[in-house]
Amino acid sequence: MIRRLAKKMRAVAWFGGKKRSGNKKVWQSGPSITISDVLEVNERRIRQAFKGSFDLVYRRIAIGKDGCIAALVVHIDEMVNPQSVISAIVERIVDKTGSLTDPNTAYTHIRDRYLELTGVTEECDFHKMVQEIANGNTCIFIHGVAKVLVCETQGYNQREVSQPTTEATIRGSKEGFVEALPTNLSLIRRRIRNPRLTIEQYILGKVSRTPVALIYIEGIANSRIVEEARRRLSSVNIDSVQESGQLEELIEDAPLSPFPTLLRTERPDRVTGNLLEGRFAILTDGSPFALIGPATFTMFLTAPEDYFERFFAGSVIRSLRYVAFIISLTLPALYVAITTFHQELLPTPLILSIAAQRDRIPFPAVVEAALMEIAFELLREAGIRLPAVLGQAVSIIGALVIGEAALRAGLVSAAMVVAVALTGISSFATPIFSLAISIRLLRFPLMLLASALGLFGIVAGLAAMVTHLLTLRSFGVPYMEPLAPFVAQSQKDEVFRAPWWALDERPRFVGEQDDQRIAPGQMPRPPAPDETYESDR
């Protein structure tokens, strides 16, 4: 059915696309133009290309002996680091070229000797040069030379690397990604200092021209998966990429599924951990969220901390998260099913007390549950949208005051409030927000099924959900792997986490090339007691 819907949507998109395919030419750069050796011509063309935007700086300088050579420095005011433009470019080339008279010599000397910048390249193509200016680089033209020097001077305001706000941990790195791609890449490079860490750049977005990085570790990542990722990234044709979420929808495997098939994370250590398992990551400039693929279901229930805490604690906490997942998905539905159909399933005193509470409630259980769940979702949404200061107030007013009042007014029963609160708290325990959202969506149909068919409805709903989950794949890897298909080896790192000295292999489907993660036999064994004492003495 979903497939048919997809077909329909594709048809709609096709018709829509036909109507709107008119102004494609605007974004094509036209015939290639070479750079002129006359400064005025270049300046005029650049002004034309940027449609006279006021924030472009055209700085005429006179270099060479007695200023006999005219030069032009062009950059966008707010995209460059002013320090490097003024001191490293303008001052230096004026100072150093004092003895030169020939423009071509001046040009080669500047290129090879004078500039104290990390990146200086030559460019002959006008359109590429314009793009470099738009990227925040500085171009140096010299009168009489039909080439241009492109200096890397990018510099703009960016947020400091700070603690990730959506994935907090107690133990482990406190660094989170920021919006700037180079900074994010440095966060990853710093953690894996190996030349095999491969970073491929893609420029996506016809209008926005956003740099996107595909990262993997050569020799660990499965080459076919990486190839597939490359294929999907290069087939993206969109006007702009502002957030990795846009990219996610364009390259994921199951665009119509409520479940995410790419993992998004704000934490560099989660990215590196997954790179080391043989997955790839996609970083988008302008977004602090990295995409990781292939993503499997269980990855969404793991937190980096599981690996940093000692394995007993890590395992218990992780299995607790699985319980939380089940609670957040089914508890309201179970409440509805039990109070409506299966009162006999609860111990008599408990069901009597629930029945006594429900006695005054004017709604059937499903309405009560849906009302409370919707109210809770509202509260949560309002809490996010409001300024941080008010957010607290809203949750206090909403949760305490309204909850209490609704209870007293006899609109909802206390048991329902407990159930909703538990559900809410459990859904906060899901480490990755995108899965938490899908759970929130699926809770409501389950509640409806429960109200119609009781427990059978819940089981049927879950069965339909699991069938769907089993059909999903992420970049060729079954989504429910290693639960189904069952992989005995990978169970060490699923619901429980085995100690590090036992986690000897990478996931089977993903890391194909180099299986070994840890050399065997590293379980620490303290020396025999007598040896210690002897050495002490």
Added chain:
Amino acid sequence: MRQMEAGRISLFQTMCMLLVIRLTATTIAFPFMVQHESPSDAWIGAAISVVTALIVFELMVRLSLNFPNMTVVQYSQTVLGKFLGSIVALLLILFWILDTAVAARAMGNALVNAFMPETPALVFIIMSVFLSANAARNGIEIIGRWSELVSVGIPLTTIMLVLPFRAMDFQNLLPILPYGFGIHLKRSVVALAIFLRLSVLGMMIPYVHNRKEILRYTRYAILISGFLLVAQAIVLVAIFGPQATNSAVPTLQLVRQITIGEFFERLELIPVAIWVLITVVNMAVFVWASALGIAQLFNLNRFQPLVYPIGALATLLSILLFKNYLEQVLYFKYLQSVFVPLLVLGVYALLYAGFALRKLGFNRPTGSVTPMGLEAEADENK
């Protein structure tokens, strides 16, 4: 030609599927015990059925392995010729559809009796058949993974057999053989008839990775499910005594005996949920097998479009089969135990005979070369 079913399953998944199919008829409903004439030593009949099932499937799988890339529907035509082979294959397919209907009805009835007396069984049947048809449409891989997930329920239900140990009285297991041995032989056929549902394995073998080992895993599946069958027959009698034969859902009664810490009193929720899932997966296998079988029989390109019609057919059948619960009991006790072994064993006997004749040198060009009529004649002459 592109292969119709592109999925591949592991040996473990195959075993899980076989277990799931067999355990559908023990987890909650337990047709073997219903109306048993000699409850105290009923386990003897169960044990006999395990032995016979082992023998039967040994032969079946060995035959299938002679045609490792063909389903039973395909090789029946190679062995018996186009006409007879098609009839034989059609019989098997009809049997699987029928068993889908029976499984659906048994589940529907049990749910109505035990949980929701006011809801018509049809609601449960339609929903579960739809779910299983949906799973079947996605191919054997998905069903294989489903059965792996569901198999987690098997140890759970096994634990539940042991938990009410306080209520067990093993005196109930005496006397042994009060009515003689013959009754158990007869009764073992009831259990064997359910074992014969595993004949669907004939459709799976070409899709199994490493299929040379399949024989071993089939034995495991039969032994594990047989062990559970015998254990359940013993536990039920130990707890309920001769009463065990009266309940429609004796296993459910058994689970109701369990209390943990005076709070968890009604644990039947868990086995019922597991059972519903097991039944859905079981039906999915049958729907998949019959859809694929029909598609192969009639040389269709895809089997997926057949899945929902077969589901609808099974739903209809499940309603039409039995007027009431008593008829269902009678079906399991008499009808099924006669015609299912007759049908499945008959079919396989024919296949074996055909295969043996082939081996002895009665070889002749098959199917595509000879026209339909001649083929049929040749079969009759043989």
